[in-house]
Amino acid sequence: MAEKMAMAKAINESLRRALDADPKVLIMGEDVGKLGGVFRVTDGLQKDFGEGRVIDTPLAESGIVGTAIGLALRGYRPVVEIQFDGFVFPAYDQIVTQLAKMHARSLGKVKLPVVVRIPYGGGIGAVEHHSESPEALFAHVAGLKVVSPSNASDAYWMMQQAIQSDDPVIYFEPKRRYWDKAEVDPEAIPAPLHKARVVREGTDLTLAAYGPMVKLCQEVAAAAADEGKHLEVLDLRSVSPLDFDAIQASVEKTRRLVVVHEAPVFFGSGAEIAARITERCFYHLEAPVLRVGGYHAPYPPARLEEEYLPDLDRVLDAVDRSLAY
Amino acid sequence: MTVESSAARKPRRTAAGKAGTTGGKTGTTGTKRTTRTTRSTAKKSTEPDLVQLLTPEGERVGNAEYDAYVAGITPEELRGLYRDMVLTRRFDAEATALQRQGELGLWASLLGQEAAQIGSGRATRPDDYVFPTYREHGVAWCRGVDPTNLLGMFRGVNNGGWDPNSNNFHLYTIVIGSQALHATGYAMGVAKDGADSAVIAYFGDGASSQGDVAESFTFSAVYNAPVVFFCQNNQWAISEPTEKQTRVPLYQRAQGYGFPGVRVDGNDVLACLAVTKWALERARNGEGPTLVEAYTYRMGAHTTSDDPTRYRGDEERLAWEAKDPILRLHRYLEASNHADEGFFAELEAESEALGKRVREAVRTMPDPDRFALFENVYADGHALVDEERAQFAAYQASFADEGGH
Ligand SMILES: Cc1ncc(C[n+]2csc(CCOP(=O)(O)OP(=O)(O)O)c2C)c(N)n1
Numbered sequence: 001m002a003e004k005m006a007m008a009k010a011i012n013e014s015l016r017r018a019l020d021a022d023p024k025v026l027i028m029g030e031d032v033g034k035l036g037g038v039f040r041v042t043d044g045l046q047k048d049f050g051e052g053r054v055i056d057t058p059l060a061e062s063g064i065v066g067t068a069i070g071l072a073l074r075g076y077r078p079v080v081e082i083q084f085d086g087f088v089f090p091a092y093d094q095i096v097t098q099l100a101k102m103h104a105r106s107l108g109k110v111k112l113p114v115v116v117r118i119p120y121g122g123g124i125g126a127v128e129h130h131s132e133s134p135e136a137l138f139a140h141v142a143g144l145k146v147v148s149p150s151n152a153s154d155a156y157w158m159m160q161q162a163i164q165s166d167d168p169v170i171y172f173e174p175k176r177r178y179w180d181k182a183e184v185d186p187e188a189i190p191a192p193l194h195k196a197r198v199v200r201e202g203t204d205l206t207l208a209a210y211g212p213m214v215k216l217c218q219e220v221a222a223a224a225a226d227e228g229k230h231l232e233v234l235d236l237r238s239v240s241p242l243d244f245d246a247i248q249a250s251v252e253k254t255r256r257l258v259v260v261h262e263a264p265v266f267f268g269s270g271a272e273i274a275a276r277i278t279e280r281c282f283y284h285l286e287a288p289v290l291r292v293g294g295y296h297a298p299y300p301p302a303r304l305e306e307e308y309l310p311d312l313d314r315v316l317d318a319v320d321r322s323l324a325y
Numbered sequence: 326m327t328v329e330s331s332a333a334r335k336p337r338r339t340a341a342g343k344a345g346t347t348g349g350k351t352g353t354t355g356t357k358r359t360t361r362t363t364r365s366t367a368k369k370s371t372e373p374d375l376v377q378l379l380t381p382e383g384e385r386v387g388n389a390e391y392d393a394y395v396a397g398i399t400p401e402e403l404r405g406l407y408r409d410m411v412l413t414r415r416f417d418a419e420a421t422a423l424q425r426q427g428e429l430g431l432w433a434s435l436l437g438q439e440a441a442q443i444g445s446g447r448a449t450r451p452d453d454y455v456f457p458t459y460r461e462h463g464v465a466w467c468r469g470v471d472p473t474n475l476l477g478m479f480r481g482v483n484n485g486g487w488d489p490n491s492n493n494f495h496l497y498t499i500v501i502g503s504q505a506l507h508a509t510g511y512a513m514g515v516a517k518d519g520a521d522s523a524v525i526a527y528f529g530d531g532a533s534s535q536g537d538v539a540e541s542f543t544f545s546a547v548y549n550a551p552v553v554f555f556c557q558n559n560q561w562a563i564s565e566p567t568e569k570q571t572r573v574p575l576y577q578r579a580q581g582y583g584f585p586g587v588r589v590d591g592n593d594v595l596a597c598l599a600v601t602k603w604a605l606e607r608a609r610n611g612e613g614p615t616l617v618e619a620y621t622y623r624m625g626a627h628t629t630s631d632d633p634t635r636y637r638g639d640e641e642r643l644a645w646e647a648k649d650p651i652l653r654l655h656r657y658l659e660a661s662n663h664a665d666e667g668f669f670a671e672l673e674a675e676s677e678a679l680g681k682r683v684r685e686a687v688r689t690m691p692d693p694d695r696f697a698l699f700e701n702v703y704a705d706g707h708a709l710v711d712e713e714r715a716q717f718a719a720y721q722a723s724f725a726d727e728g729g730h
Contacts (some may be wrong), residue, residue: 035564108649
C-alpha cells in the first residue's frame with residue numbers, strides 16, 4: 001500500500017524493513033538509539049530491535065567505520081550513520097584505505113556490505129561542517145559505490161538495495177529534502193540502484209542532477225517552460241557508477257547539457273560528466289557542457305549560503321548561456 | 326635550532342627527565358598520585374572521586390594537595406570569580422533567548438558548566454594558549470574575548486569571529502577532538518622555543534573517544550609537551566551518557582599514557598581553579614601533560630536543536646541543580662561575609678547591562694558582504710578564485726541592471 005511520507009521517514013521505514021528481514025543487518029552511529037539520530041531517521045528502531053541491533057557508538061567515526069568493517073568480515077551488514085557530512089573525515093582513512101580496497105586485495109574473497117549513511121548538503125542554515133557535499137571525494141575512490149536519492153520513494157528503495165549490495169555503498173542523504181513528502185510503495189518494483197531516471201521530458205536542453213538539486217532542476221524546468229523552453233531533467237541517482245548511457249541518450253535528443261550540483265565545480269562530479277559526455281556526444285553537442293555548483297571556497301557561513309548554492313537564477317543563467325551558443 | 330632552544334629551556338627539561346619520563350612508566354609522578362589512582366580504581370566507574378574545596382552547601386573544605394593553589398586568594402578575587410560566573414551565565418541565557426527569537430541559528434549553552442570554565446580559565450596566564458571546542462564561552466570571557474564576538478558563527482555571519490592571537494584563545498572547533506592535537510603541537514612548539522607558558526585544550530567526555538584525542542595523549546606524553554587537557558565531563562554527548570564512551574573514569578585514562586589524571590568537582594570554581602593551576606604549573610615546570618576531568622553537568626540541551634526529554638529524565642537535572650556552581654559560591658560569599666547586598670545588587674545591574682549590550686550587538690550585527698565568499702580562501706591568491714569572483718561579480722551586476730536582486 002503506497003503511502004505519502006517524508007524522506008526521513010521513508011529511510012526509517014526502509015531500515016526497519018531491512019532489520020526485520022535480515023538479522024545480520026545492524027544500525028550503528030552516534031545518537032541513533034534513544035534520540036533516533038539528530039534528524040530522527042532511526043527513530044524508534046532501537047526501541048523495537050534492541051541495543052544489540054541499533055547501536056549507539058562512542059564518538060569516534062574512524063571507530064564506527066573500522067568496526068563496521070570488522071563486523072562485515074564476520075558476516076554482518078552494518079548500516080552506519082555519520083552525523084553530518086563534515087564529520088566523515090575522521091573515518092575517511094578507514095573508508096578509503098580499507099573499506100574500498102579489501103575486496104580487491106582479497107582477490108574477491110572478502111565482501112564488505114557496509115552502508116555509510118551521510119546527511120549532506122546545505123540550505124538548512126547550519127554552522128560550519130554541517131552543509132558540505134563531499135561526494136566527489138568518495139566517487140574518486142575505486143571500490144566505493146556512491147548514491148544519493150532525491151525523493152522519499154528512491155530513498156526507501158535505494159536503501160534496500162544499498163543494504164543488499166555486497167559492495168560498500170556511500171549513501172548521501174540530501175538533508176534539506178528530509179522533510180519533503182512523496183508516495184512510497186513498499187510493493188513496487190524499484191529501478192536498479194545505479195540507473196538514472198528522466199523526471200521531466202524535454203527537447204531543448206538536459207539538466208542533470210542528483211540528490212538535493214533534482215527538485216531545483218524541476219523548478220528550473222517549470223520556470224523555463226513559461227518562457228517556451230522545454231528542458232529535460234535527469235535524476236542521476238547514483239554518482240558512482242554514473243549512468244552515462246542515460247545522459248548520452250538524453251543529450252543526443254536535446255544536444256545541450258547543464259550539470260547541477262552543490263559541491264564545488266572544480267574537480268567535481270560535473271567535471272567528470274562533462275568530459276565523458278564531450279567524448280561520447282561530441283558531434284551531437286550544440287554547446288559545451290556547462291556546470292553549476294559551489295565555488296572554490298570553503299562552504300560559507302549560513303548568511304551567505306544562498307549566494308553559494310545554485311539557485312533558480314543561476315541555473316537559468318547557465319541554461320540561457322547554453323542556448324545562446 | 327629547535328634542539329638548541331629546547332636545551333635552553335633548562336628548568337623544564339630537567340624536571341621532565343624526572344617527572345615526565347619516569348612518570349611515563351607508571352603514569353604517576355609520585356606517591357600522592359598513586360594513592361589517588363588506587364583509591365579510585367577500587368570504586369565503581371560511575372562514582373565520582375572528586376577534588377573538592379567548596380561543598381554544594383558552600384562550605385570550604387580542606388584539601389592537602391590543592392589548598393596551596395588558592396591559599397592566597399582574596400575576597401575580591403572570590404567576588405571576581407562569582408562575577409565571572411554570573412555574567413557568563415547571563416550572556417549564555419541571552420544567547421539562548423536570541424536563538425529562540427530567530428536571531429541566532431544555533432546556540433550551545435554552557436549552563437551548569439560555569440565553574441569548570443571560569444575556574445580553569447582564570448588559572449591561565451595571558452601568555453598561555455587556549456584551544457576551545459564550541460561551548461567555552463566562559464573561558465573566552467576569562468581570556469578577554471568580547472562575548473559578542475562569539476555570536477557571529479552562531480548567527481551565521483562568519484566561521485570564527487576573532488583573531489586567535491589577540492587573546493591567545495583559538496577559534497572554536499566543531500569537529501570533535503581535533504583541537505587536542507593542535508594544542509599538543511602548539512605546546513611542542515612552546516617547549517622547542519624554551520618559553521615557560523603552557524597550553525590548555527578543552528573537550529568533552531564524548532570527544533575523549535576520538536582517535537585525535539588518544540593521539541594527542543600519545544604525542545604529548547612522548548614529547549613531554551606542556552599541555553593540560555581539560556575535559557568537561559558534563560555527563561552527556563548529545564544523547565549518549567558517558568558510559569557509552571568509557572568503562573573507567575575518564576581521568577584514569579591518563580595513566581595509560583604515562584601522565585597524571587585528576588578528577589575535580591567541575592561545579593566547584595575554587596577546586597577547578599586550584600587543580601588547573603597545579604596542572605599548568607606542572608606544564609611550565611617541564612613535567613609534561615596532565616588530564617583534568619571536570620566532573621560537571623550540562624543543565625540545558627546539547628544545543629538549541631536538541632531535545633533532551635527524549636533521552637533523560639528530570640530527576641537527574643534536579644539532583645545537579647542542587648550542586649549549582651553559582652549558588653555554591655554565593656552561599657560561601659555570604660557565609661564568609663566576603664560580599665554584601667551592595668555587591669550582589671551591583672552585579673545584577675551589570676548583568677542587565679551585559680544582556681542589553683549582547684541583544685543590541687546581535688540585532689545590529691551586519692550580514693557579511695557577499696564577496697566575503699572569496700576572501701581569505703588562500704593567503705597567496707589563486708587564479709581560479711579570482712576567476713570565480715569575477716564571474717560572480719558579473720552575475721550580481723546583471724541583476725543590478727534590472728534594478729536589483
Ligand atoms: C567528528 C564529529 N563527529 C560528530 C559531531 C557531532 N557532534 C557535535 S557535538 C557532539 C557531542 C559532543 O559531546 P562531548 O564531547 O561530550 O561535548 P559536549 O558537547 O557535551 O560539551 C556530537 C556528536 C562533531 N561535531 N564532530
